Amino acid sequence: MPNYKLTLQYDGTGYKGWQKQPGLPTVQGTLEEALAAVATLDSPIYAAGRTDAGVHARGQVVNFFGTLKPSLERFPAALNAFLTPDIVVRECEEAEEGFNARRSASAREYAYYVFRGGYPSPFRRRYTYHFPGDLSADAMGDALGTVVGAHDFAAFARREEGKSSVREVYEAELLQHDDELCVRIKANAFVWMMMRMLCGSLLEVGRGRWSVEYFVEVLESRDNSRSGPALPPRGLFLEKVYY
Known part of the structure; x- marks a missing residue:
């Protein structure tokens, strides 16, 4: 049975996250309903990142085994016709049998956006x-640079029983454009809430409430009660998945 890889974008505002939940609007549930109209699925949908409620994606990747009703070339347009406007499939390609959107990923890139204007927009x-x-x-930027490498990010994460919070950050940078700041991090994987809690802690540094040294102390403490506040999900994007 063919294995298909989809790359999609979505505005997560109106969804209770990626993962399907009974009676609630989710990206996975909406995508599965649309897929049923244009394909026969012989497996669940596997996603590279299970984004939380309100989180967006510019480069989410999913895969599934099944049979397409239209041709491969026409499939994205056919699928988009059954999707809501806030979910768009950009690409569809046939993948190797062993490809899994989550397990085959070598890295993921997330970005958090902060608007600095004097008034809300x-x-x-x-x-x-x-x-x-x-x-x-x-x-x-100095504080952000200290997270590059392998660290235990328990201080900037919600605890998940029995799961490791050690992750390796490959790249981390603070970008500025006009009245907007962007925190971009590329890592092998992310712990639950890691980006939002880490960015909330970076704002504590930026406001002068924390020193860079204190930021490092909190990171090394593995104590999430010392973290800065978790920022709202609306500024967070899954930008890209690497294979």
């Missing part, structure tokens, strides 16, 4: 966290 409110106060981007 009705056009950015769904996709950024608004913070109008003063921030030291230099201090935030």
